Amino acid sequence: MSNLQTRTITAIILGVVTLLITFFGGTWFTLLAIAIGAAVFHEWVSLTAARQTPLSRIFGWSWFALIAASLLWGGGALASIGALFFGAAIMAVLTWKSGKAWPTSGLLYAGLPSISLSLLRGDEPFGFTAIVFLFAVVWGTDIAAYFTGRAIGGPKLAPRFSPNKTWSGAIGGAVAGVAAGTLVVSLLAEPVTFLAPLLAFVLSVIAQMGDLAESWVKRIFGAKDSGRLLPGHGGFMDRVDGLVAAAVLMYLIGAIFAQPDVPSAIFFSI
Incomplete structure (x- = not known):
């Protein structure tokens, strides 16, 4: 079986399972959000092992468990986000001399998306729409960027950070992300206004920036993949860097223009 076939099968299985859990929502989706953050944190700690210490590992995992408990017990946005940044501040003080900002960055990199995903789904009517919209934009961007870049090639997007990504792939990914997100809104929410494609475009761009940022971190630490958790894909972080x-960003937009505890309410207006 070729790497592309393995990659495709793995992606389909993960996609189906993820959508089913998203549909059921509640505690199941919160556990999924926590699992995503835990997998990211595990690979971050392994990738940045040269900058980690026993203290940073123990404190990091302990504090991530605290954040997970807050999400499962319905602590809300203020409690969860406040606890995360309080823990990050403590870790920064404890580990700066040995690890610089890497241990602290890892806690934020894993904790923020877990909180954001959990709060976006919530128990609200538009929580399902919000997450499916997010997945559609990120997955559409990722798939189209990969195949468009391979088919067309051309000038490199950011060779200093990721030598394989091209401008053609980035543009193809953005077009597909906007189309996928707009389709989801047209099917699951109100009639589409210009805000839905605009939000999809912004999220597509930030997803690609997240991909480049993760590639930059891997290059700093001399790694090709962030791990080996997913057959055909390399590490887990390699697959969720854009989603993270x-x-x-989508949570921040929802928190600002809707409510911090009900960010998916933004879909009442787009």
Whole structure:
């Protein structure tokens, strides 16, 4: 079986399972959001092992468990986000001399998307729409960027950070992300206005920036993949780098223009 076939089968299985859990929502989706954050944190700690210490590992995992408990017990946006940044501040003080900002960055990189995804889904009518919209934009961007870049090639997007990504792939990914997000809104929410494609475009761009940022981190630490958890895909972080960035931005937009505890209410207006 070729790597592309393995990659495709793995993606389909994960996609179906993820959508089913998204549909059921509630505690199941919160557990999924926590699992995504835990997998990201595990690979971040392994990738940045040269900058980690026993203290940073123990404190990081302990504090991530605290955030997970807050989400499962319905602590709300203020409690969860406040606890995360309080823990990050403590970790920064404890580990700066040995690890610089890497241990602290890992806690935020894993904790913020877990909180964002959990709060976006919530128990509200538009929670399902919000997450499916987010997935559609990120997955559409990722798939189209991969195949468009391979088919067309051309000038490199950011060779300093990721030598394989091209401008053609980035543009193709953005077009597909906007189309996929707009389709979801047209099927699951109100009639589409210009805000839905605009939001999809912004999320597509930030997802690609998240991908480049993760590639930059891997290059700093001399790694090709972030791990080996997913057959055909490499590491888990390699597959959710775009989702991590887009989920946090979408939560921020929803928190600002709707409510911090009900960010999916933004779909009443787009």
